[in-house]
Amino acid sequence: MSQSPNWAALRFSENGKRLHCESCGLPMKEGLRVPGHRPCCSIVCLECLLFGFGNCRWCGAQVEGKRGDTRHCSPECQKKDAAARKTGPSFGNGDRLLLYLAAHFPAIHMQITGGEHGTDSVHAGANRTV
Ligand SMILES: [Zn+2]
Numbered sequence: 001m002s003q004s005p006n007w008a009a010l011r012f013s014e015n016g017k018r019l020h021c022e023s024c025g026l027p028m029k030e031g032l033r034v035p036g037h038r039p040c041c042s043i044v045c046l047e048c049l050l051f052g053f054g055n056c057r058w059c060g061a062q063v064e065g066k067r068g069d070t071r072h073c074s075p076e077c078q079k080k081d082a083a084a085r086k087t088g089p090s091f092g093n094g095d096r097l098l099l100y101l102a103a104h105f106p107a108i109h110m111q112i113t114g115g116e117h118g119t120d121s122v123h124a125g126a127n128r129t130v
């Protein structure tokens with residue numbers, strides 16, 4: 001990947017409302033948000049939220065209540081996670097987040113990466129989930 005991801009697709013701001021990062025708790029005026037999740041102040045915090053306690057470290061799937069390895073949803077994820085740790089991409093650089101978005105929100109993933117399929121459909125503003 002030569003192009004750095006454009007995270008603008010996740011950026012949002014709530015006019016005037018004071019928000020707190022769900023992960024680190026810092027107050028913020030604008031932040032980053034993945035649909036269905038609480039807002040965060042940074043990519044690192046988003047990754048902590050998505051892949052933190054109770055979630056698979058690799059794909060973000062819920063692993064709460066699981067026995068044995070509670071950090072990965074499957075041996076496959078454990079393997080990929082271990083491989084990633086060895087070859088470089090470290091936690092917090094957005095790589096995991098991109099994988100997550102590709103799997104769950106392909107449209108957003110495309111906006112961030114520039115998209116190989118070159119879609120023209122631009123959704124005005126952030127999708128508000130109530
Ligand atoms: Zn934060």
Ligand SMILES: [Zn+2]
Pocket residue numbers: 056057058059060061072073074077
């Ligand atoms: Zn997983």
